[in-house]
Amino acid sequence: MTQTAAPPANPATQPPPHAATHAPAWRAPDRHLHLLDPHAAPLTAAQARHALHGAPDGTHLLGAIGFTPQDPAAFHLAHSTPPTPTAAPSTSAAPTGILHAASRPAPDAFEANVARAAATIARGELHKVVLGRTLDLHLHAAPDPSAVTARLAQGAPDAFVFSVPLGDGAQLVGASPERLLSKRGAQLRLRPLAGTRARHADPAEDLRRAHDLLHSAKDRHEHALMIAAIRETLAPLCRELTVPDAPRLVQTPGLWHLGTSIHATLRDPDLHVLDLVSAVHPTPAVCGVPAPAARDLIGTLEGPRGFFAGAVGWCDARGDGEWAVTIRCARLCGPHAHLFAGAGIVAGxxxxxxxxxxxxxxxxxxRALGVSPLDLEGAL
Structure with missing residues (x-):
């Protein structure tokens, strides 16, 4: 997408933090971020590096980057506030009418892609690749991004909920359960996820699925491949690196995941969080192992991902910040919603x-859009 980026805003002309009344563009358990100018054109990655120079204390840079360095980026100036309760009409959206729905690739074509990837893995050319699908919806009415993110925040209070303007009226919204990395001085935290089961309304069946995931050889192998690759990337940058021997269950309202909480101490505490994001992204959680071969196969089967499976988060003037993986997300533009989801493919x-x-x-x-999966059975 072609972007026209405005020069960095003059902080002296920006309203003080208490003047903003718009909804948070970033919600996390420990902070909310509000855009200084929700209508400003996004800054490019090159402009973002200089946008905080001379800005008032408390100014942050909120942004989203794409799956690859060749994909787009969008950054905005923002200010931080303590978390506040999320206000929304209800925890569920009113039903939304659908004029048209289509997934790309279609369900049978996606299954063919999985079979092709599995054959590539069987030949020893790959160990893992994450294949994605998009779901294009044309709705009767344009959803309100603020209402959508409010429902996401109510449904998943521990998630990283975001709403980043991309320009041209488009908005990247989502509720990611996966911390890519968090940096505070020399301290680094990550919580990558790999391995998934759908939740179930019946408590006994839900518990059975969680147990099945935790003890699944296939899912634990997929998770171990990811952890090994992340450890290899971080080791040269860290003087201490703590990685648990086994993953733990992570629950979201709709899914069970395998997750590993990684803690590290950087050799250089002045290393900027954006440099760390560039070093670790994309992780095997959204790409594969080895990464170059996985990226090639993804490009062949899917084409450019853009912001999907990228990273979204913030940094401050010290170079600290927190970033999440851009999953459980959609691009909203008027009555059109473009959703993304992926699955890790390994042997078996x-x-x-x-x-x-x-x-x-x-x-x-x-759920946040008010669309029933029952109305999309042919597309899912």
């Missing part, structure tokens, strides 16, 4: 099961 992956996993992951955004 079943095409139908991986397709069903992506369908379950679409559920986070579908």
């Amino acid at each position: 992956s079943d095409p139908a099961r991986e397709r069903a996993e992506t369908a379950a992951k679409f559920g986070t955004m579908l």
